[in-house]
Amino acid sequence: MDTKLPIALSNRHIHLSQDDLNILFGENYELTKTKDLSQPGQFACEEKVDIVGPKGTINGVRVLGPIRSNTQVEISVSDAFKLGVKPVIRNSGDIKGTPGVKVVGPKGEVNLEEGTIVAARHIHMHTIDGEKFGVKDGDIVKVKIEGMRSVVFENVLVRVKDNFALEMHVDIEEGNAAGVKNGDLVELIK
Amino acid sequence: MDTKLPIALSNRHIHLSQDDLNILFGENYELTKTKDLSQPGQFACEEKVDIVGPKGTINGVRVLGPIRSNTQVEISVSDAFKLGVKPVIRNSGDIKGTPGVKVVGPKGEVNLEEGTIVAARHIHMHTIDGEKFGVKDGDIVKVKIEGMRSVVFENVLVRVKDNFALEMHVDIEEGNAAGVKNGDLVELIK
Numbered sequence: 001m002d003t004k005l006p007i008a009l010s011n012r013h014i015h016l017s018q019d020d021l022n023i024l025f026g027e028n029y030e031l032t033k034t035k036d037l038s039q040p041g042q043f044a045c046e047e048k049v050d051i052v053g054p055k056g057t058i059n060g061v062r063v064l065g066p067i068r069s070n071t072q073v074e075i076s077v078s079d080a081f082k083l084g085v086k087p088v089i090r091n092s093g094d095i096k097g098t099p100g101v102k103v104v105g106p107k108g109e110v111n112l113e114e115g116t117i118v119a120a121r122h123i124h125m126h127t128i129d130g131e132k133f134g135v136k137d138g139d140i141v142k143v144k145i146e147g148m149r150s151v152v153f154e155n156v157l158v159r160v161k162d163n164f165a166l167e168m169h170v171d172i173e174e175g176n177a178a179g180v181k182n183g184d185l186v187e188l189i190k
Numbered sequence: 191m192d193t194k195l196p197i198a199l200s201n202r203h204i205h206l207s208q209d210d211l212n213i214l215f216g217e218n219y220e221l222t223k224t225k226d227l228s229q230p231g232q233f234a235c236e237e238k239v240d241i242v243g244p245k246g247t248i249n250g251v252r253v254l255g256p257i258r259s260n261t262q263v264e265i266s267v268s269d270a271f272k273l274g275v276k277p278v279i280r281n282s283g284d285i286k287g288t289p290g291v292k293v294v295g296p297k298g299e300v301n302l303e304e305g306t307i308v309a310a311r312h313i314h315m316h317t318i319d320g321e322k323f324g325v326k327d328g329d330i331v332k333v334k335i336e337g338m339r340s341v342v343f344e345n346v347l348v349r350v351k352d353n354f355a356l357e358m359h360v361d362i363e364e365g366n367a368a369g370v371k372n373g374d375l376v377e378l379i380k
Contacts, residue, residue, distance in 0.1 A: 077369075087366075089338045120339075149311075149364075151341050152341060154341060170367075172363075173268075173366045173367045176267035177360075177363045177364040177366075178367070179279065
């Protein structure tokens with residue numbers, strides 16, 4: 001049974017709907033890929049936006065592609081305090097009732113009513129990995145990280161799909177708190 | 191046997207030697223207390239300094255009193271990356287071989303040869319608490335935090351002294367990664 005998998009630290013970023021992309025960057029705008037991400041089909045873009053909350057602004061937040069059905073802003077707890085919005089831990093896509101922010105692009109701005117989340121840590125894995133690790137989509141597992149800042153992350157959601165690549169995703173604060181960097185191996189505990 | 195204790199999140203700060211205080215703020219300068227901290231005799235000061243590293247500067251870093259024998263800068267891993275110094279996890283006081291930074295005050299500046307640490311998480315407790323928790327100075331324990339971001343912090347140093355108040359100290363990134371705020375109760379596990 002496999003137990004080790006790589007970890008990746010996600011910095012703040014935004015996913016955009018086509019409607020919001022049109023407003024922020026201009027009608028029929030298309031994203032400019034700069035780099036493929038580890039999850040198949042996902043990519044970092046040249047485009048950046050500013051995120052404006054009631055108490056502060058974070059400039060230069062990276063857009064990730066491709067376009068999604070709903071705009072979603074993913075920030076850290078520290079970012080939420082800086083913006084002046086409540087840090088709400090959610091799984092990606094589960095944005096109902098989460099805080100809104102203003103998003104400012106070069107051609108326009110969008111006032112989101114909701115969609116600002118602190119992403120809950122999770123593991124992506126391919127169906128074949130699911131079999132190797134003995135877990136299925138939706139399982140909750142623990143992940144142990146060794147070292148000076150050794151931690152066990154509990155309450156980690158496993159997401160299994162045929163287009164996922166094996167990787168645990170945490171945000172920068174979680175990664176730093178555990179003393180890990182991109183690509184370090186961590187241990188799945190059931 | 192007690193198991194619960196309060197947690198506190200430490201923001202970046204600096205402790206100064208009298209020599210460095212003199213250079214930064216003027217000869218025979220005395221710190222101005224704004225607030226007592228939870229540990230007896232420790233206090234936050236009105237004074238702030240700028241910390242300059244090879245890659246960046248962090249302005250307005252709070253001075254904590256009283257004066258210590260050696261100047262010590264305590265930052266997060268993110269701060270270390272921003273400054274461009276290696277993030278080195280150390281216990282307070284154990285600064286040998288740690289990175290140096292430049293400290294800038296209103297009256298002068300100091301080039302530290304060492305003393306920049308990311309503080310290792312730890313628990314302060316009074317001798318009486320040590321007996322209640324069944325631990326002694328220098329023990330390494332685990333601490334469990336419940337909630338959406340439930341974690342177990344391993345490798346937690348216990349410091350027992352007659353002038354310590356019961357409290358676990360983590361940095362902002364560790365606290366946010368665990369979804370806790372100042373004063374939340376956490377569980378000591380032996």
